[in-house]
Amino acid sequence: MPPGISLSDFYYILPEIVLTAGALVLLVVDARLPRGSRALTWVTMAVLLATAVSLVPFRNTDVEVSQGLLAVDQFALFFKVVFLVAAAMTVLMSERYLQVEGASFGEYYFLILCSTLGMMIMAGSIDLISAFVGLETMAVSFYILAGFIKPNQRSNEAAVKYFLLGAFSLGILLYGMSILYGVSGTTNLRTMATVFVGHERNPLLVLAVILVVAGMEFKIAAVPFHMWAPDVYEGAPTPVTAFLSVGSKAASFAMLLRIFVEGLPSMDADWRLLFEMLAIVTMTVGNVAALTQSNLKRMLAYSSIAHAGYLLIGVVAGTPRGISAMLIYLLIYSFMQLGAFAVIVMMRRKDVVGDELKDLSGLYHRQPFAAFAMLVFMLSLGGIPPTAGFMGKLWLFGAAIDAGYVWLAVIGVLNSAVSLYYYLRIVVFMYLKKETIGSEPTLSPALTLTLGVAVAATLVLGVYPGLLFDLAEASARTLGASGVTAAIR
Amino acid sequence: MISAYIPIAIFVVVATGFAIFTLVFTSLIHPEKYNKVKLEPYECGIEPATDARDRYSIRYYLIAMLFVIFDVETVFMFPWAVIFDQLLLFGLIEMMVFIFILVVGYYYAWQKGALEWV
Amino acid sequence: MITPTHYMLLSAALFIIGVIGVMVRRNIIIIFMSIELILNAVNINLIAYSYQLQDVIGQVFAVFVIAVAAAEAAVGLGIILAFYRNKETVNIDEMNLMRW
Numbered sequence: 001m002p003p004g005i006s007l008s009d010f011y012y013i014l015p016e017i018v019l020t021a022g023a024l025v026l027l028v029v030d031a032r033l034p035r036g037s038r039a040l041t042w043v044t045m046a047v048l049l050a051t052a053v054s055l056v057p058f059r060n061t062d063v064e065v066s067q068g069l070l071a072v073d074q075f076a077l078f079f080k081v082v083f084l085v086a087a088a089m090t091v092l093m094s095e096r097y098l099q100v101e102g103a104s105f106g107e108y109y110f111l112i113l114c115s116t117l118g119m120m121i122m123a124g125s126i127d128l129i130s131a132f133v134g135l136e137t138m139a140v141s142f143y144i145l146a147g148f149i150k151p152n153q154r155s156n157e158a159a160v161k162y163f164l165l166g167a168f169s170l171g172i173l174l175y176g177m178s179i180l181y182g183v184s185g186t187t188n189l190r191t192m193a194t195v196f197v198g199h200e201r202n203p204l205l206v207l208a209v210i211l212v213v214a215g216m217e218f219k220i221a222a223v224p225f226h227m228w229a230p231d232v233y234e235g236a237p238t239p240v241t242a243f244l245s246v247g248s249k250a251a252s253f254a255m256l257l258r259i260f261v262e263g264l265p266s267m268d269a270d271w272r273l274l275f276e277m278l279a280i281v282t283m284t285v286g287n288v289a290a291l292t293q294s295n296l297k298r299m300l301a302y303s304s305i306a307h308a309g310y311l312l313i314g315v316v317a318g319t320p321r322g323i324s325a326m327l328i329y330l331l332i333y334s335f336m337q338l339g340a341f342a343v344i345v346m347m348r349r350k351d352v353v354g355d356e357l358k359d360l361s362g363l364y365h366r367q368p369f370a371a372f373a374m375l376v377f378m379l380s381l382g383g384i385p386p387t388a389g390f391m392g393k394l395w396l397f398g399a400a401i402d403a404g405y406v407w408l409a410v411i412g413v414l415n416s417a418v419s420l421y422y423y424l425r426i427v428v429f430m431y432l433k434k435e436t437i438g439s440e441p442t443l444s445p446a447l448t449l450t451l452g453v454a455v456a457a458t459l460v461l462g463v464y465p466g467l468l469f470d471l472a473e474a475s476a477r478t479l480g481a482s483g484v485t486a487a488i489r
Numbered sequence: 490m491i492s493a494y495i496p497i498a499i500f501v502v503v504a505t506g507f508a509i510f511t512l513v514f515t516s517l518i519h520p521e522k523y524n525k526v527k528l529e530p531y532e533c534g535i536e537p538a539t540d541a542r543d544r545y546s547i548r549y550y551l552i553a554m555l556f557v558i559f560d561v562e563t564v565f566m567f568p569w570a571v572i573f574d575q576l577l578l579f580g581l582i583e584m585m586v587f588i589f590i591l592v593v594g595y596y597y598a599w600q601k602g603a604l605e606w607v
Numbered sequence: 608m609i610t611p612t613h614y615m616l617l618s619a620a621l622f623i624i625g626v627i628g629v630m631v632r633r634n635i636i637i638i639f640m641s642i643e644l645i646l647n648a649v650n651i652n653l654i655a656y657s658y659q660l661q662d663v664i665g666q667v668f669a670v671f672v673i674a675v676a677a678a679e680a681a682v683g684l685g686i687i688l689a690f691y692r693n694k695e696t697v698n699i700d701e702m703n704l705m706r707w
Binding site: 161 | 615622625626629635638639642645646648649652653655656659660662664665667668671672675678679682683685686687689690693694699702704705706
Binding site: 550554555557558560561562564565568 | 667670673674677678680681684685688
């Protein structure tokens with residue numbers, strides 16, 4: 001063993017190793033099996049399950065591995081669970097969609113697994129290099145997934161736009177990172193935090209912070225770097241959109257928290273102000289733009305932009321309470337967002353694309369369960385009790401008030417009120433309109449399972465939110481447990 | 490400062506002088522005999538079949554792209570090779586794992602017919 | 608005497624050329640080339656800093672940037688080709704199926 005590397009490093013990255021090995025097995029199986037074999041879905045689910053099981057030994061660990069490249073702590077664990085759940089639900093809702101579109105399974109599932117791997121690395125990385133490699137593993141997989149339906153021009157266009165803007169934002173982010181490295185002499189975020197104490201006025205450092213903020217804002221689709229999101233969400237295959245809006249967003253938030261809370265706590269005056277302004281415009285622009293949309297995926301894209309704004313409130317608050325509220329909200333958001341997209345996936349039939357608002361009309365009379373599920377998700381996204389979305393918003397805005405950002409919470413509440421208009425419009429179409437379009441939408445067993453899990457989670461977390469609270473609190477506390485961050489708090 | 494560039498200046502002068510000398514000297518002494526063989530691109534080797542500035546099939550892009558990916562991965566092997574004597578068996582196993590992952594990708598591309606010239 | 612500062616100025620210039628290229632050019636391939644310029648600006652920056660700090664990590668970072676840029680180039684060209692096959696154009700103004 002060369003110095004600095006030990007066998008225990010490999011033990012701590014066991015979940016990542018299992019996922020990588022599983023993805024490779026999937027590739028080989030796909031190459032051997034005949035085209036369109038449904039066994040691949042089961043292989044993928046088995047790989048995700050094995051990865052989830054291999055997370056179990058790391059429930060209470062808090063270590064740095066590979067000389068500080070990755071941290072295996074509860075913060076990472078929380079996000080890894082979110083990613084695996086999101087990936088599993090995406091896989092479940094994908095099968096029939098891919099059959100209808102006539103696309104192949106193998107590469108699709110492989111790319112889903114690869115992007116999950118990238119997200120897991122992003123959540124654990126406390127080093128600029130590993131964060132960047134994780135980000136790209138995720139992003140490159142998503143570029144391909146967005147354009148996966150090759151004959152579809154919308155899918156092509158979504159992929160080109162996502163690729164160009166994603167690569168551009170990566171360039172900006174990397175340029176900021178290179179300056180961070182140059183000023184601090186290290187890529188390790190925790191070391192960086194100690195080096196930067198007392199250098200708050202360095203103009204080069206301020207420039208780097210602005211560049212990194214801009215790069216990360218692209219990834220979480222916050223205004224004014226949100227322009228790609230509606231187009232990509234609309235054009236990409238619906239399950240991919242679901243995974244993109246949940247997994248990619250959660251992973252980018254994890255990386256954002258790692259970089260700013262762990263690596264740049266001494267610069268918080270600068271980035272907090274930036275995030276504060278961005279949170280306000282993001283919430284407002286997202287909600288206002290969503291009001292006039294007639295395409296469901298586009299509406300949910302703007303809604304997800306608005307949610308990025310709500311989540312940024314947690315970053316601005318920056319307290320353990322704010323961060324734990326963010327984690328809780330991210331998990332809740334995953335369930336309601338994935339569920340809403342699962343309904344849109346169900347609407348895709350041979351004769352109907354099913355992503356227009358009018359396609360949902362009369363859904364209650366054809367598929368009462370799906371209509372009820374959509375109702376729950378919409379109420380939750382809008383923040384109406386007794387759903388989980390209400391509890392999430394309550395904590396998030398509560399944390400903001402707690403940290404002294406009262407007016408930020410007020411703007412958040414006003415925005416939630418505005419958002420109810422377009423969420424309830426969907427409900428009106430489903431329940432009050434009579435005329436229906438196209439053939440009967442049907443639920444496959446996998447889709448029923450996805451919807452059931454999402455509805456159950458949204459309702460249970462709305463009624464018994466205490467289930468999550470301690471977990472998220474503990475996760476938020478492990479973030480930036482290093483000396484500098486703790487001192488600044 | 491400037492003196493550091495003197496060897497370069499000498500080198501430039503010598504190189505230019507040698508080129509001019511060879512051209513002038515051979516043109517003075519060479520026998521003037523022309524034939525077809527002298528005008529060919531290669532005096533020996535494969536005869537060129539068509540013009541070099543020709544359009545080639547778009548299908549070549551797939552192979553070019555695969556080449557780019559696998560080619561650039563060698564960038565990780567150079568630093569590894571430099572300190573291989575310190576990494577020993579551990580380094581060898583690490584690199585084997587890395588190459589194995591590449592081989593799986595290669596196998597997949599092969600099985601899916603990406604390397605076939607259809 | 609050429610100091611790391613000169614390299615950083617070069618890198619900043621490349622970065623700005625790349626950003627302007629992305630913003631003003633209409634051809635997808637040229638936009639993509641501008642993005643590659645930005646990534647190369649990052650590499651120059653990293654290696655200049657690495658030399659200045661006498662620290663090898665910057666070069667490691669640059670190696671990863673090179674590898675990732677290659678992967679991105681391959682994927683990006685594939686995506687652009689798929690777009691071109693359907694649309695017969697690589698002009699970004701023709702990407703107008705989805706707006707607002």
